[in-house]
Amino acid sequence: MKSRASRPEDLVDQPGGGGLPGRLGDEFRAELIAFRRDLHMHPELGNQEFRTTAAIKDRLEKAGLKPRVLDVGTGLVCDVGEWDGVTPMLALRADIDALPIPDTKVDVPYRSTVPDRAHACGHDVHTTTVLGAGLVLAALDRQGLLPNAVRLVFQPAEEVMPGGALSAIESGVLEGVGRIIAVHCDPKVDVGTIGLRIGPITSACDRLEISLDGPGGHTARPHLTTDLVTAAARVAVDVPALLSRRVDARSGLVLTWGRLHTGHAPNVVPQHAELSGTVRCLDLNAWRDAADLVHAAVDEVAGMHRAKSVINYVRGVPPVVNDAESVGLLDAAMTERRGSYAIEDTEQSLGGEDFSWYLEQVPGAMARLGVRPPGDTRGLDLHRGNFDVDEEAITVGVELFTAAALLAGRS
Numbered sequence: 001m002k003s004r005a006s007r008p009e010d011l012v013d014q015p016g017g018g019g020l021p022g023r024l025g026d027e028f029r030a031e032l033i034a035f036r037r038d039l040h041m042h043p044e045l046g047n048q049e050f051r052t053t054a055a056i057k058d059r060l061e062k063a064g065l066k067p068r069v070l071d072v073g074t075g076l077v078c079d080v081g082e083w084d085g086v087t088p089m090l091a092l093r094a095d096i097d098a099l100p101i102p103d104t105k106v107d108v109p110y111r112s113t114v115p116d117r118a119h120a121c122g123h124d125v126h127t128t129t130v131l132g133a134g135l136v137l138a139a140l141d142r143q144g145l146l147p148n149a150v151r152l153v154f155q156p157a158e159e160v161m162p163g164g165a166l167s168a169i170e171s172g173v174l175e176g177v178g179r180i181i182a183v184h185c186d187p188k189v190d191v192g193t194i195g196l197r198i199g200p201i202t203s204a205c206d207r208l209e210i211s212l213d214g215p216g217g218h219t220a221r222p223h224l225t226t227d228l229v230t231a232a233a234r235v236a237v238d239v240p241a242l243l244s245r246r247v248d249a250r251s252g253l254v255l256t257w258g259r260l261h262t263g264h265a266p267n268v269v270p271q272h273a274e275l276s277g278t279v280r281c282l283d284l285n286a287w288r289d290a291a292d293l294v295h296a297a298v299d300e301v302a303g304m305h306r307a308k309s310v311i312n313y314v315r316g317v318p319p320v321v322n323d324a325e326s327v328g329l330l331d332a333a334m335t336e337r338r339g340s341y342a343i344e345d346t347e348q349s350l351g352g353e354d355f356s357w358y359l360e361q362v363p364g365a366m367a368r369l370g371v372r373p374p375g376d377t378r379g380l381d382l383h384r385g386n387f388d389v390d391e392e393a394i395t396v397g398v399e400l401f402t403a404a405a406l407l408a409g410r411s
Contacts, residue, residue, distance in 0.1 A: 020336055021145055022136050022402035024395050032132045032398065033391050035059070037110035039124035043098030043117040046157030046164060049074040052096050056131055056154055063138045067152075070171040075156035075164065077173045080137045081149035088178020090408045091151040091364075092401050093355060094130035095123045095158035104385035120387040122185025122371065127154060129183060129369075129397030136402045147409025151177055155354075161207055161316040163354025169361065179326055180364035181404055182355050183397050185371045186346075187380045191390040194334050194400065195346030195368030198327045200319040202366075203252065204287035205352025206279040207314040210235065210298060212262075212307040216271035225269050231305035232262050232273040235298060242297040252282030253290060254350065273307075280350045284319055291315070319348075320356040326365035333403035334367075338396070351382070369397050 024032075035055070044052050053074045060067045060078050067078035075096060083089060098119045103112035112118045134152045153173045157164030174180070189195050212235065214226025222230075240255045247253045255277060262273030279294060281287040291313045302309035334343050346368050355366050371389035372380075380387055 020403050020406050021140055022406065023399060024132070024136070028132075028135075029395055032128050032394050035131065036124050036128040036391065036394060039127060040110045040119045041113050043112050043114055043119045043124075045100060045117065046097040046160035047072060047074060049096050049156050052127070053154070053156075056096070056127065059131060060134065060152075063135050065134065065138055070156070070168055070173070072156065072164070072167045072171070075168060076152075076154045077168075077171065078134065078152045079149050080134050080152065081141045081146045083149040083176055085176070087148050089149050089151045089176050090405055091153050091173070091177045091180040092130045092133055092405070093153040093155060093180055093182040093358065094126040095155050095164070096127050097123060097157055097159050097164070099159060099383060101383070102385050105388060108388065118385055118387070120384055121159070121382050122387070122389060123158065125185050125369070125371065125389055125393060125397070126183060128394050129401060130154065132394065132398035133401035133405070136398060137405055140402075140406075147406065150405045153180070158354050161205075161314055163317050163357060165354040165357040169357060174358065174361050177362055179329070179408065180358045180362055181326060181330060181401070182364070182366045183369040183400070184353065184366055185382070185389060185393070186368035187372050187382065187387065187389070189344070189346070189368055189370030190372050190374065191370045191392045192338060192396055193342050193344055193370040194330070194396070195344050195370070196327050196331055196365075197346045197348065198322055198324045200282060200284070200321050200348050201346065202320040202348065202353045202356065203350045204281040204284070204290070204316065204318045206290065206316040208255065208277050208279055208294060209312040209314070210275045211310040212273040212275075212302055213310075214269075214271055214307050217269040219267045219269055222269060226306045228270050228273050228307060229262055231302060231307035232260060232275060234305060235301050236260055236275060238301045239294070239297045242301070243293060246293055246297070247286050247289075248283075250283070251286035252280070252350070253286055254280050255294065256280070280352065282319065282348055282350070284321065287318055317352045317354045318356045318360065320353050320366050321359055322365035323359070323363035326363055329404050329408055330365055330367050330400065332407055333400050336403045336407070337399045367400070369393055
C-alpha cells in the first residue's frame with residue numbers, strides 16, 4: 001500500500017478555547033480509512049502478520065518514529081515522545097491478526113482478497129486507531145504539546161490461545177508502562193459511542209479436548225465392550241451439568257461443545273471418540289479452579305461407562321478486569337471529545353480477550369468502540385464473514401486515544 005505521509009498541519013485541527021488538541025482533519029481521516037481498507041483486503045492470521053507489520057512500520061517511520069518489530073517476528077512496539085526513564089507511560093494497544101473464515105461481503109470494494117481469511121473481529125480498526133493516535137501524538141509532540149511519552153503496542157496473534165499478548169510482554173512492551181488502554185469493536189453499539197464498565201468486561205476462555213477409548217466391538221453385544229458412543233454422549237451432556245452444580249452459579253462457568261466425533265459404521269461399536277469445546281468463566285477465581293473441576297467431572301462420567309479418558313485442557317485467557325481509574329480516564333477522554341451522552345454502560349460478555357494478560361501486570365481498561373451505522377438493522381456480529389463497521393469509528397477511536405494520552409500526561 002502506498003501511504004502518503006501527512007504533514008503535521010494536516011493531522012490535527014487546533015480547537016479554540018480550552019479544548020484538547022488532536023481532532024482529525026479531513027485529509028488525515030481519509031488516509032486512515034484507506035489504511036484500514038488495505039488491511040481489510042489483506043488479512044493475515046496470528047503470527048503470520050508480516051505484510052501488516054511492514055505496513056504499520058513504514059507509516060510510523062515516515063512520521064519520524066522508531067518502531068521495533070517484536071521478537072516473534074510480527075507486531076511492533078513504538079514510543080511517541082522521549083521517555084524520561086521515570087514517569088510511567090500510557091500504552092495504547094491494538095491487535096493485528098485476522099480470522100480463518102471467508103469474507104462474505106459482496107457490496108464493498110475492500111472485501112478480503114485472501115481466500116478463507118477475514119478481518120471479522122475488527123482488528124483492522126483497532127490497528128488503524130492506534131496507528132492514527134500515534135501519528136497525531138507525534139505531531140503534537142513536535143509542537144511541544146505532548147506532556148509525556150506514550151507507547152504504541154501492535155500485538156500479533158490475539159486469536160491464538162493463549163494469546164500473543166504473552167509474547168509481546170516477553171518482548172518488553174510493558175517496561176516503563178504504568179497504564180494500558182485499548183478498544184474493541186462492538187457492532188451492537190452505535191458509532192460515536194463507547195461502552196464502559198468497571199471490573200470484568202470479558203470472560204475467561206479455555207479450550208478443552210477429550211479423547212475417549214475402549215476395546216470396540218459389535219453393536220449386537222454392547223454389554224461385552226465399552227459402549228463408546230453412549231460414553232461420549234454422556235460426557236457431552238453430563239459434564240456441563242455436573243460443573244453447574246460444583247461451582248457458584250454466579251461465576252458463570254460454562255462448558256460448550258463445538259465438536260464430537262466417533263464411529264464409522266452403524267453396526268460397529270467404535271474404539272475411539274473425540275470431543276472438543278470451550279470453557280468460559282466470568283469470575284477470575286473460579287477460572288483458576290476450572291481445570292481441576294473439569295478433569296474430575298470428565299474422569300467421573302467416563303469412568304461410569306468404562307471409557308478411558310485423556311484430557312487436554314488448554315489454558316486460554318483470564319477475564320479482562322477493568323481498573324476503575326483507567327475507566328475514569330477513558331470516560332473523561334470521551335466526555336472531552338464527544339460529551340457524556342456518547343458513553344454508555346456495557347455488560348460483561350462471554351467472549352475472551354488476551355488484553356487480560358497485560359492487566360495481570362499493570363492497571364488498564366478496554367472500552368467497547370461503537371461501530372454500528374445509524375439505523376442499521378442487519379444485526380451484524382463478530383466472527384461472522386459479513387462483519388463490517390461504520391468507518392467513522394476510526395475517528396472516534398483516534399480522538400479517544402489522543403485525549404486519554406493528553407489527560408493522562410496532565411495528571
